[in-house]
Amino acid sequence: MSARYTLFTGNKTFSSWSLRPWLAMKMAGLPFAEVRIALRTPESKTNILSHSPSGKVPALKIEGDGETRTVWDSLAICETLAERHPAALAWWPKDEAARGEARSITAEMHSGFP
Secondary structure, three states: OOOEEEEEEOOOOOOHHHHHHHHHHHHHOOOOEEEEOOOOOOOHHHHHHOOOOOOOOOEEEEEEOOEEEEEEOHHHHHHHHHHHOOOOOOOOOOOHHHHHHHHHHHHHHHHOOO
């Protein structure tokens, strides 16, 4: 599966949402370009909206196979990458009960920040 990835992030020091897919891609050894968008500036919202339909970062642009698409939200990005690169990104435990618990913990942590 040949693709070019561009990850649009905010400040990874203060935004764990931006940090999550960046870490996943680094850990998996996936080549990607990173475009960091300055947050909390008058231009932030416009800049982000030009890359992310949600108006938030992170967003991942996937180019390849004659198409370009965008996936946004850190969990959606990580799940998409895991599907596209299962050997490199097998995050969930193989055991069904452990996998359910891991997904619950991840979802709770992800949705717990307003």
